[in-house]
Amino acid sequence: MTGETHESWWIASTPETSFPAGDPARTEVAVLGGGIAGLTTAYLLAREGRRVTVVEAGRIAAGVSGYTTAKVSIQHNLVYADIQQRHGEDAAKQYAQSQTQALQWLRDTVTSEQIDCELEERTSLVYTETDDDAEQVEQEVEAARAAGLDMRLVDQASLPWSIRAGAQLEGQLQFHPRKYLLALADGIVAAGGRIVEQTRALDVHTDRDNPVVVTDHGELQCEDVVVATHYPFLDRGLLFARLAPYRDVVVAAAIDEKDDPGIIAISTGSEPGGTHSVRTAPYRDGKRLLIVTGGQYKSGTREDVESVYDELAAWTTERFPGGDIVYRWSTQDTSSVDRLPMIGLLPNGGDHIWVATGFSAWGMTSGTLSGLILNDLVQGRRNPYAELYDPGRSTPRASAAKLVKENVEVARELVGGMLRPDLTGMDELAAGEAGVFLTRKGRTAAYRDDSGVLHAVAARCTHLGCTVRWNNAERSWDCPCHGSRFDHTGKVLHGPAVDPLEPHDN
Numbered sequence: 001m002t003g004e005t006h007e008s009w010w011i012a013s014t015p016e017t018s019f020p021a022g023d024p025a026r027t028e029v030a031v032l033g034g035g036i037a038g039l040t041t042a043y044l045l046a047r048e049g050r051r052v053t054v055v056e057a058g059r060i061a062a063g064v065s066g067y068t069t070a071k072v073s074i075q076h077n078l079v080y081a082d083i084q085q086r087h088g089e090d091a092a093k094q095y096a097q098s099q100t101q102a103l104q105w106l107r108d109t110v111t112s113e114q115i116d117c118e119l120e121e122r123t124s125l126v127y128t129e130t131d132d133d134a135e136q137v138e139q140e141v142e143a144a145r146a147a148g149l150d151m152r153l154v155d156q157a158s159l160p161w162s163i164r165a166g167a168q169l170e171g172q173l174q175f176h177p178r179k180y181l182l183a184l185a186d187g188i189v190a191a192g193g194r195i196v197e198q199t200r201a202l203d204v205h206t207d208r209d210n211p212v213v214v215t216d217h218g219e220l221q222c223e224d225v226v227v228a229t230h231y232p233f234l235d236r237g238l239l240f241a242r243l244a245p246y247r248d249v250v251v252a253a254a255i256d257e258k259d260d261p262g263i264i265a266i267s268t269g270s271e272p273g274g275t276h277s278v279r280t281a282p283y284r285d286g287k288r289l290l291i292v293t294g295g296q297y298k299s300g301t302r303e304d305v306e307s308v309y310d311e312l313a314a315w316t317t318e319r320f321p322g323g324d325i326v327y328r329w330s331t332q333d334t335s336s337v338d339r340l341p342m343i344g345l346l347p348n349g350g351d352h353i354w355v356a357t358g359f360s361a362w363g364m365t366s367g368t369l370s371g372l373i374l375n376d377l378v379q380g381r382r383n384p385y386a387e388l389y390d391p392g393r394s395t396p397r398a399s400a401a402k403l404v405k406e407n408v409e410v411a412r413e414l415v416g417g418m419l420r421p422d423l424t425g426m427d428e429l430a431a432g433e434a435g436v437f438l439t440r441k442g443r444t445a446a447y448r449d450d451s452g453v454l455h456a457v458a459a460r461c462t463h464l465g466c467t468v469r470w471n472n473a474e475r476s477w478d479c480p481c482h483g484s485r486f487d488h489t490g491k492v493l494h495g496p497a498v499d500p501l502e503p504h505d506n
């Protein structure tokens, strides 16, 4: 694929932020991470008069929430039948109610605060093109209806291809996530909150009366800490054993308005190429931007990511022949093994460290819900959904197999990665090539850039030691264990790692 801009449309169409880097200070609530979960939490707390500081490692709204596809839907692919089976009927009902509350809060906030974020109402569809998943779609409709949702079974849709079965839900939304989040950030500041950027949280000390956040710009004393760093960078709750990072690629094509299917749609994934998700957004010159996601793989396990983009682009232009691909990007989300997000006290973290993670690719409502729940809990109030999403819950038996599978894969990576260095010498790398080599410094990850300069860093991920792999599309070193990512100089691009890969200069 050539010609298109390698950037998220949401980032490309909004101004950069420039909040200052943090200096050591005191606050009431330190919210670590400026994505949808952190900014919503901080917004709600600040509006209730709490002194809040958002600590962001990079720039706010430029993590996963700046690269999402931003459907604000409570239809999370086939989810209600799954939750009903794993956690029971009551849990499925509570899931439907809580996600609906989050969607409604977002819609009301956009209206009351007059946020210009291209919010559009759409019917949402989960569909299958094959017989294989038709029964599952039917079961989903039954479970969703039992959970109180007006979901309907359909066999036709306004897509330019035919479907075998679909689960349809009206009244869902889509928006421009960065326009929305930058408005929330303005709201935080207007309410007296503080935002610091380019300040990475490295640790949280709990050995004193109040927690202390250690950052690369000094210490921040506070009463409560909210870890909203996407994948939690603190390991004490051993949450990483119950979370798995999955990456998708996105292509965006300019299409004529008449070709806009007018719905948000996602397939169950039984067709060749796996799950595909489709929405559109306002674009320019009278066109709409068709945003397509697919090609999901476990983060750090694919080296030839260029071919994943190629496959998605081919799917898109075959299904929408008039589409001209203008943007492409990629990001990852964290799935929890039992399908429910984790929102609440960090296990083994004491009474003042809170966490929000495990949104399983549906963080627009679950990240918003995190804010609603954590705002209550941090302020000592009851929240009716706290128990359902409690990160300290035990894993139901129905999710045990998934738990074991994810952790066996991590164990295999920890051991296998050490035994799998590339055989040829680093010096033989051509421009644009990369590989992992055994050198006198140990495992070395080496990349030769287009101008011929060799960049060598330790291949041992600074989180828990798995061996990183090259991603030839993003030109990054990605870890197959918990999804940390590093640029070719070793700088952290995505946690849970907080430390860079150390240089392995000759």
Ligand SMILES: Cc1cc2nc3c(=O)[nH]c(=O)nc-3n(C[C@H](O)[C@H](O)[C@H](O)COP(=O)(O)OP(=O)(O)OC[C@H]3O[C@@H](n4cnc5c(N)ncnc54)[C@H](O)[C@@H]3O)c2cc1C
Pocket: 032, 033, 034, 035, 036, 037, 038, 055, 056, 057, 058, 059, 060, 061, 062, 063, 064, 065, 066, 067, 068, 069, 070, 071, 072, 073, 199, 200, 201, 202, 228, 229, 230, 233, 246, 247, 248, 249, 250, 293, 330, 331, 332, 333, 356, 357, 359, 360, 361, 362, 363, 364, 365, 366, 367, 495, 498
């Ligand atoms: C391809 C794709 C498409 C998706 N589409 C949808 C969709 O249509 N609808 C939907 O509901 N969901 C969707 N999702 C999921 C959704 O985008 C995510 O669940 C959500 O954006 C995650 O929000 P977050 O606040 O947890 O993380 P982020 O937005 O990543 O925010 C976390 C922030 O923490 C910062 N950070 C990390 N480590 C530290 C540290 N140590 N110190 C300080 N700051 C730190 C990061 O820089 C980042 O800014 C999609 C996901 C993917 C992968």
Ligand code: FES
Pocket: 461, 462, 463, 464, 465, 466, 479, 480, 481, 482, 483, 484, 495, 496, 497
């Ligand atoms: S992300 Fe955990 S070992 Fe790399």
